[in-house]
Amino acid sequence: MIKVLHLISGGDTGGAKTHIFTLMKGLKNKVDAKIVCFIKDTFYDEAKERGLNIEVFYQEKRWDLSVVSKLSDEINNNNYDIVHAHGARANFICMFLKSKINVPMITTIHSDYMLDFKDNFYKNLIYTTLNKRALKKFDYYICVSDNFKEMLMKRGFKEDRIHVLYNGIDTEEEVNYIPKTTFLEKYKINFNGELLVGIAARLDKVKNHETFIKACKKTLDVNPDILFLIAGEGDENKKLQEMTKSYEIEDKIYFLGFIKDKYSFFNAIDINVLTSISESFPYVIMEAALLKVPTISTRTGGIPEIIKDDETGYLFEVYDYEKLSEYILKLYNDRELLAELGENIRDLVKNDYSHESMGNRQYEIYKEILDGGKNENN
Incomplete structure (x- = not known):
């Protein structure tokens, strides 16, 4: 051996x-x-x-x-x-x-x-x-x-x-999580049935949360029936919170800090997002996939191997917050497609990335x- x-x-x-x-x-x-x-x-x-x-x-x-x-x-x-x-x-x-x-x-x-x-x-x-x-x-x-x-x-x-x-x-690990309503109550999220869009990444420049917040602003200008959750901590925290205040959308974006219970986070959200400038082959995509949550991500690193447009999620170019917003709104308006993407990415991960x-x-x-x-x- x-x-x-x-x-x-x-x-x-x-x-x-x-x-x-x-x-x-x-x-x-x-x-x-x-x-x-x-x-x-x-x-x-x-x-x-x-x-x-x-x-x-x-x-x-x-x-x-x-x-x-x-x-x-x-x-x-x-x-x-x-x-x-x-x-x-x-x-x-x-x-x-x-x-x-x-x-x-x-x-x-x-x-x-x-x-x-x-x-x-x-x-x-x-x-x-x-x-x-x-x-x-x-x-x-x-x-x-x-x-x-x-x-x-x-x-x-x-x-x-x-x-x-x-x-x-x-793929054999038991995926444990608390109910969605319990998770949202724990983090004092004022939830009234809105679509929930989340990003789980440390708050640093490489993860490029500014693009995420710009997309939040553009999306909310069209449709206010969406909430955004940010899981992570880091040096960019203060700057990003000030950015949400300047856009006057701080009541729609929740900074949750570091979340150890990752599967409860993915169970709570409807869409997973990555806005990174550089990535390898991030686990957050696969972890979300086990909960049938599709990802909208920047086209970087190995991500295009697992995220395929209209199959398992959507890709957009780095910094293109307008395209990210467009995809969020598309899935808001087509819940059947959202569910289909979630099923597809879970099956792909279980079959090919075990x-x-x-x-x-x-x-x-x-x-x-x-x-x-x-x-x-x-």
């Missing part, structure tokens, strides 16, 4: 966390996998609850490289076949680990690494620069969309070192890498 050590920061709460947990389930009985993280947080606790093999190699600070020798001992003494990193912190550590091990080292590209720290000048200056340098040290790359593979190739990475693995979702299909593809990638020979330096 192939033995793989996964490295991840441990502070992850979004798509990377879901990716890892789903992948571990998909790889069960195929791969002997262990996770090492560098922060003890909810990621670690949830991994333990799921029965995953996980250990913390604690870092005092991001620059603490004492973990490198500990990792090399773990890898060399326990006969791992592959080291698999996820995210900027793990990539940085692997830059120093590379010379101490003799197994293939791979990393998953979960996002556009040039945009990960876009909202913070100093982090962007330092962490993005370090991550760019670290990425060059890896033997192989796994991208969560074909779009990201093309991105790496344009940036000089070798095509024969890049594999594609679309995100999958645990944890099993994800695990099978990852296993194939591991085999291809190992069959290609041991650690070849770039």
Whole structure:
């Protein structure tokens, strides 16, 4: 059985966390996998609850490289076949680990690494620069969309070192949620049967909530019988709330903050929206799909693989709030089409994006890498 050590920061709460947990389930009985993280947080606790093999190699600070020798001992003494990193912190550590091990080292590209720290000048200056340098040290790359593979190739990475693995979702996981009315009452939403449109994304510039709010304004000018829910927190919060006040639509848009109970949110809304400037293959589309909620999204990353116009939702170009508004109004006026899109996207996700299909593809990638020979330096 192939033995793989996964490295991840441990502070992850979004798509990377879901990716890892789903992948571990998909790889069960195929791969002997262990996770090492560098922060003890909810990621670690949830991994333990799921029965995953996980250990913390604690870092005092991001620059603490004492973990490198500990990792090399773990890898060399326990006969791992592959080291698999996820995210900027793990990539940085692997830059120093590379010379101490003799197994293939791979990393998953979960996002556009040039945009990960876009909202913070100093982090962007330092962490993005370090991550760019670290990425060059890896033997192989796994991208969560074909779009990201093309991105790496344009940036000089070798095509024969890049594999594609679309995100999958645990289709066997019990989807628990509270009733719609209970959820709306919990967040003090004044609901009187309106269409509910929601967006679940951290409040930062890459997620581009300004386009969402502009679309809200345009939509409400035509039809006031719609409410908009924003789930997430972040640095853009104050600016976005001020924007809704300037448009005088603050009674129609609800800022809910971070919602841990994601399925209750998706159960409450009728339409899911993404307005991101850059995306990979976001889990919020698949999570909404399990509740038969279709998505209207920007045409970016791997999203066009799952969102097809008039089949599973609608796509619009980045910043085109007028087209987003047009699609919201279209679905408001055609509830049969709305229900049909919801059925279609749920069936697509269950058939093509399960944890099993994800695990099978990852296993194939591991085999291809190992069959290609041991650690070849770039």
